[in-house]
Amino acid sequence: MVWCAQSLLFALRPPTWLKSVRMTATAHVYTADGFAIAMDGRQRWGDEPSRDGSISQLERDKVQKLFEISGKQMRLAYSVKGDVATADRSFDVTDDLARQIKKLRDRRFHNCRCFVETVATYIEQVINAAAARGRFEGFPATEITFAGYFKGRPCWIEVRFCPHLDRYGMLFEITEHDVKPGLCIVSGSAAIMSMVQAEHPRIADFYTNLNKQTSLEDATTFVTGYVKACCSDWVLELEPDCICIGGHVHVATVKPPESLKSTILGFFGFRRPRKTGFQWVIPPL
Numbered sequence: 001m002v003w004c005a006q007s008l009l010f011a012l013r014p015p016t017w018l019k020s021v022r023m024t025a026t027a028h029v030y031t032a033d034g035f036a037i038a039m040d041g042r043q044r045w046g047d048e049p050s051r052d053g054s055i056s057q058l059e060r061d062k063v064q065k066l067f068e069i070s071g072k073q074m075r076l077a078y079s080v081k082g083d084v085a086t087a088d089r090s091f092d093v094t095d096d097l098a099r100q101i102k103k104l105r106d107r108r109f110h111n112c113r114c115f116v117e118t119v120a121t122y123i124e125q126v127i128n129a130a131a132a133r134g135r136f137e138g139f140p141a142t143e144i145t146f147a148g149y150f151k152g153r154p155c156w157i158e159v160r161f162c163p164h165l166d167r168y169g170m171l172f173e174i175t176e177h178d179v180k181p182g183l184c185i186v187s188g189s190a191a192i193m194s195m196v197q198a199e200h201p202r203i204a205d206f207y208t209n210l211n212k213q214t215s216l217e218d219a220t221t222f223v224t225g226y227v228k229a230c231c232s233d234w235v236l237e238l239e240p241d242c243i244c245i246g247g248h249v250h251v252a253t254v255k256p257p258e259s260l261k262s263t264i265l266g267f268f269g270f271r272r273p274r275k276t277g278f279q280w281v282i283p284p285l
Helices: 093-104 112-132 190-197 216-230 240-244 260-267
Strands: 026-031 034-039 066-070 074-085 142-150 153-161 172-176 184-187 250-255 277-282
Touching: 026 074, 026 142, 026 153, 026 216, 034 066, 034 074, 034 142, 034 216, 066 250, 066 277, 074 093, 074 112, 074 250, 074 277, 093 112, 112 142, 112 153, 112 172, 142 250, 142 277, 190 216, 216 250, 216 277
Parallel strands: none
Antiparallel strands: 026 034, 026 184, 034 250, 066 074, 074 142, 142 153, 153 172, 250 277
8 A cells, every 4th residue: 555645846936826735635546446536625825924815715615626538549637736726717727737638538549648748738838938927926836637447447646746847847746656456546635644544433433454456435434534634624723734634525436437248248138237337426515
């Protein structure tokens, strides 16, 4: 099992960004039957000292952070966290991302990484163009996770945009995970993470020992319970910073496509076809 707390990246000057959020509660689990993913729904202003009444009106608890990609080669989910938009919404990385994915989802790519690199390069160009026009100070620290199936094979890739250029002059870096059943990556409350690792009785209602035999149903119960625990009132007693986490928890699964043999059997009526691809368990509001 792999645990990964969300790392926080800062520009030299406090960026004026709406965040999804300073601490976003997320949980991704892979099983032999598919992926289970959960996200919280809170969005807050990142620069706390500059927060005022007008900014508070922009903050929301029903933000969608998890989305579907359905194309000729792919059945994926992607999630967005970190810096997402300027206060006036003149720049919103989530909108630009959705437009680019819509253009690319039915094109042919050698593998999922090629698709993700193409999307990330476009977003980098959009960010650079917006910065050149003076639409914001400091580049956004945005994280995008792609998980699901590409050409029928499982894939799990993360893109992290940095508030500064790397040594190659790029704004993003890509991490591709070795996908094995039982792999789990979460962000959010450190207290809840510790409880899960210690199998604490307080989280017994959703805890499961994630391993290669874990079912998709149990994984879905885990990711849902984990994110809801991060959003709970009682966790604030242990970790006051979790006030940034909350809102509507939305959950989805991504199941592998049917094998050719199963498809043929289903066509001739020997078995009922199962649902595949992206499916909402708890949809966004």
